[in-house]
Amino acid sequence: MTAKKTTIKDIANEAGVSIALVSFVMSNQTRDPDERIYKVNEETSRRILEIARRLNYHPNNAARTLRQGKTNTIGVILSDISNKFFADIARCIEDRAYKYDYTVIFGSTDENADKLENLVKVLVDKGIDGLIIVPCAGSERFIASVAESRMPLVLMDRNIGGVDVSSVVLDNRSAMLQAVSTLVENGCTHIEMVGYDMCLSNVLEREEGYRQAMEHLGLGDHVAVHRIDFRNIESQVRSVIGSAVARGVEAFVFGTNTLTISGLKALDELEVSVPEQVRVVGFDDSEAFELYRTSVTYISQPIEQFGQESFDLLMKHIRNRDMQSMTVTLKPQIVEGKSSSKI
Amino acid sequence: MTAKKTTIKDIANEAGVSIALVSFVMSNQTRDPDERIYKVNEETSRRILEIARRLNYHPNNAARTLRQGKTNTIGVILSDISNKFFADIARCIEDRAYKYDYTVIFGSTDENADKLENLVKVLVDKGIDGLIIVPCAGSERFIASVAESRMPLVLMDRNIGGVDVSSVVLDNRSAMLQAVSTLVENGCTHIEMVGYDMCLSNVLEREEGYRQAMEHLGLGDHVAVHRIDFRNIESQVRSVIGSAVARGVEAFVFGTNTLTISGLKALDELEVSVPEQVRVVGFDDSEAFELYRTSVTYISQPIEQFGQESFDLLMKHIRNRDMQSMTVTLKPQIVEGKSSSKI
DNA sequence: ATTTCATGATAAAGCGCTTCCTCAAACAGC
């Protein structure tokens, strides 16, 4: 394959032209043919390209980057790339970036603000052109400083208040309204929510959405939110669900995919049958939902749109550094399985 | 944050020393203190470091790369990062790389050899120091050429024959022996396998392993392998399982996580109860397995080891370009649920 | 015959960093 790295110089020598000319031919190659400002003799150009191919020339990225101050690489910082939700988004971003000749570097924070900070620093040092970040609790100040540094930046999944930065988020209130409404339509009134105990916009909005929906539907008296520490999900979910069931709860709404899975497991262990004894609406997609003894009703997030919109928005910021920041809000959709239905 | 990019030169000016000295101080920083070959005055060194911090200096990666011909970046090419198995491995590699100050760029092939080739080319152009690849069918020749190019390379999950290249793979025969043995111990004799119709070492070895296990246990007459086209999994699995059930099959062994999920869904749709009517052993972990109406027995791959060993092996190749290639074979473990048991 | 001008090409600077080589000074041994 690559024997001994051909450079622009080798081609220039071989063709008997200057390296400048080779450079022009090479970059005009990728450029829109219309806007070629610089005229190169057709035949010379062909000859250079031919030699480049014969010598298996590949431009040196580091040199180009050094010169242009652009890496054509973006960083994407997620909570955890092994979480299906983020993995799916990662995949969409990867595909989209590939089309635009961008390379993506992923990082996982595990909801740890220090790690997030560190990852950003590493990536910035690498010279990335822009960043997509899923912020975690405690990273607000740092992210504000990144935004101020004029590094093109898009937040995803979660927003942070008081900072002028673009973001792509879900309409979490609508999600919860759909979840609660569906359950109410199926005759539930004692609907409780299981969410995280985190100070994140999406978490708070889902909780808020649940409350609003309950009140809106005249069930304000039955509002009950259980906040789970994400470092100890399984056991907390089990105890919360246990006592709720004992109190005669009719339905649960879960705030994320992980919570849904844990909740279903807990219900299994407690030998509570779904939907006969307790009805359930989950969040996010999971291959487990279809396979569960009764298919799970869940709020489906538009994964592809998350990936696309985040990437596109970041591109806009990279191309126009003075662009106003904006927030894109995506609509969720409820997918009805049997876990929320009456019988 | 970064106001107007401090360079080594700014520091040199500020400190009244040469840029060379600054460079030394900076690189000695990261180096093992013992092997400092070059002596710098303690006080000067401290002063330079102080100024660097004050000016918020961050070395320019492109310049360093251009100079050293090293990017401290590796490429990892998987089938699909949104597949749980690969996402988990990706996560392990990410973590390990982070520790070693390496950055990882991921790519997904979707089992498409052209895409693999393209990804490799893009990454090589980026100047990566090494590659971990999950090869796909049809990419053998190309991968051989990559190996010949002396690019540090490790194959993962699957091997390719006749090429001198390092790899980290599963002991697939052992996996299948465990799967079949468990079922036999639970009284099954009509055990059929559902695998992919692909010319990949892991696929073939699992099939082979199944055959050997069956013969070894005196069930050679009952050997039946169903090969599924991965582009059309759901429908094929359903029809294969339907007819096998009609023929009175006692158990299925699946070759991958996706096949297992599809298989369980199909059994649900056919209203075949597991394990009462048909017993099942799956492959790979899935959050769905615990949640399934009867917990699923499955072959568990040592994900963390996959990540770690691949990365470590690649590091060795990067550090010692003349290292002999080697194959690391990891042991699977069967996790017994109820789907394979007698009652 | 002279000026103008489009065309095609080049020279050279320099992006920020590493590293080899040179060099000054101080101090040792003789």
Added chain:
DNA sequence: GCTGTTTGAGGAAGCGCTTTATCATGAAAT
């Protein structure tokens, strides 16, 4: 007082590329 050695530091080349400013050349215009 001379040579040799250690210690601390600087000079400068150059990695491969982009890009600006400049320059030949021949054809068209005057």
